[in-house]
Amino acid sequence: MPDLAHRSAAPSVVSCERFTEAYRWMLLARVLEETMASLYRAGKITGGVFVGKGQEALSVSVGTALKKGDFFAPLIRDQAGRLAFGEPVIDTVRTYLGSRLGPMRGRDGNVHRGRPRTGQFPMISHLGAMISVVCGALMARRFRGETGAVGATCLGEGGTSTGAFHEAMNLAAIEKLPLVMVVANNQYAYSTPNDRQFACENLVDRAVGYGIAGYTVDGTDLKACLPLLEKAVASARSGGGPQLIVANLLRLAGHGEHDDAGYIDEALKRSPLGVDCLVKARETLLEEGWATPETIEQWRAEAVRQVEETVNTVQREPAPDPNAETWTALSTDRLIDGHMAR
Amino acid sequence: MITYLEAIREAQAKALADNPHVYIYGQDVGAFGGAFKATKNLAREFPGRVLDAPISEDAIIGSAIGAAIEGMRPIIEMQYADFSTVGFNQVVNHAATLFWRTEVPCPITIRLPSGGTSGSGPFHSQSMEGLYATYPGLIVMTPATVEDAYSMLLEAVNIDDPVIFCEHKYLYYHLKADCLPTEALPVGKARIARTGRDVTVVTYSAMLHECLAMAEELAAEKYEVEVVDLRSIKPLDTDTILASVARTGRLLVVGEAWPWGGVTAEVVARVAAEGFALLDAPPRRLNAKDTPIPYHPNLWGTHRPTAQTIARATRELLRL
Secondary structure (H helix, E strand, O other): OOOOOOOOOOOOOOOHHHHHHHHHHHHHHHHHHHHHHHHHHOOOOOOOOOOOOOOHHHHHHHHHHOOOOOEEEOOOOOHHHHHHHOOOHHHHHHHHHOOOOOOOOOOOOOOOOOEHHHOEOOOOOOOOHHHHHHHHHHHHHHHOOOOOOOEEEEEEHHHHHOHHHHHHHHHHHHHOOOEEEEEEEOOEEOOEEHHHOOOOOOHHHHHHHHOOEEEEEEOOOHHHHHHHHHHHHHHHHOOOOOEEEEEEOOOOOOOOOOOOOOOOOHHHHHOHHHOOHHHHHHHHHHHHOOOOHHHHHHHHHHHHHHHHHHHHHHHOOOOOOOOOOOOOOOOOHHHOOHHHHO | OEEHHHHHHHHHHHHHHHOOOEEEEEOOOOOOOOOOOOOOOHHHHOOOOEEEOOOOHHHHHHHHHHHHHOOOEEEEEOOOHHHHHHHHHHHHHHHHHHHHHHOOOOOOEEEEEEOOOOOOOOOOOOOOHHHHHOOOOOEEEOOOOHHHHHHHHHHHHHOOOOEEEEEEHHHOOOOEEOOOOOOOOOOOOOEEEEOOOOEEEEEOOOHHHHHHHHHHHHHOOOOOEEEEEOOEEEOOOHHHHHHHHHHHOOEEEEOOOOOOOHHHHHHHHHHHHHOHHHOOOOOEEEOOOOOOOOOOHHHHHHHOOOHHHHHHHHHHHHHO
């Protein structure tokens, strides 16, 4: 049987510059999310905090492979990819702290943030829902005769169980859209382990079913993720149609900061899946001679300073004012039903 | 003569011709021309802009949202309103929330072939306008005339917010007009379809024609029934309703949807809250029965309100 999907393509040549840039985004994401988590524990953040610990190598590889003019619909564990794609740190902090000056202005919070006009699509909570939206944006470019844009979106393995995932992957395949679908197989969907989520041997086998390219990758290894995502994005950009990437890794945190993740199997934590991608990437930097421990420590200190300064700024910003809120969900003023507010 | 269905086809043709950002996406809408032929010949007349979609309502509507973000103005045909439940999430949680969350408008038009026809049964007959109207961020149109089907669909495509366009299948072939309108009431304004001084009957979509038939029947009994056609249920033109009730003192609201909540309950609630002193009798409402929609004509004809059952309810109200 031809092995259509299990292409774990590994042109493993990564430049020092690419690797270093990606590592620094990962580091900034880790520091930023640790800070959000501590603000949450201190009661400064309402709602929840959702971190991507253990998934930064995969996520950043998506963000750095994309370029301006592309679309990126991240999910909840994509702080690193968001930063690399161009989301400023202050957007994260403002949305978590509910600043009126943030992109969501207190109307939505935490990971539900973005700027659609610059290709940063703000997720809704319903898993799989963003895939078809990215497809539509790519269709729009095609309608206008513009080629060359790629749309990428991320999901966990649990999200692949939705009808929305299947519908959108099939649609993307029919339209041969330049879609890069990144599945972080982090072994648990909230608390549900993979053996209660899907029964196929490897999720990447589904690529064959859709008639699209599929790849697997070690999601703990930045050195593997970076070239694979570059390859997939390049392939999509050059007319190769949708690309499915399944990365194997382990979520190194709870579903959210409210969750102690006591359900995660200890053996998995000790397995290669449980390796912290940031630690592994640091080792690569040192082994390759791309950075010294002192340099890395300096990068961390810079990240900490940037995050602290941003938090200090945002904490002085105004909160949303219910009296200043328009309380209308429509852009067309003349169609607002005035009697609803009475 | 032009039918309600042809008016919908013509409105789409004009929208495609007027604006290069308009496209049509839905099941069988391409070369086949749609399950009801609402897109007949459009794929040929507008190459590459009228596309067949897979049977994937969620992805169809999701893709429309993404295209709208990128400046397109998609017209989505759901093959039947009933099937829009499969795409419900994208409509109510995504399209409807986008502008409020991001300040980026979501100009999509979702056409829902709605309502009952004889023999269509539980899954090809539903009236879902009330369900969609519950959600903030949506416009819900329910045209009852050929003229409104045309002008409101054109307006829907030009509105920067998501529009749920409930076109009634019962009216597709039977309802005819001499020509297409050149001007129209704006969306959001109800229309007095028949003037009268004894009772106000508020309705919309196919039920308008049952109510007009009933009004004619009661005219023979010397009752003057005023009939209000809502045209859009969100926004709901409460002022026109209240003004009519102020003239008649009596209110009956008729809808084809199910009785729990919905448009008729909303109208009664608004009149009770804002126009209680105008009423000479308790406001009444008449809806379909609280069961799935039956297949057999004998059952279906009794399940939904008809001119006869509306006449009975109106007479009772007039005697109060």
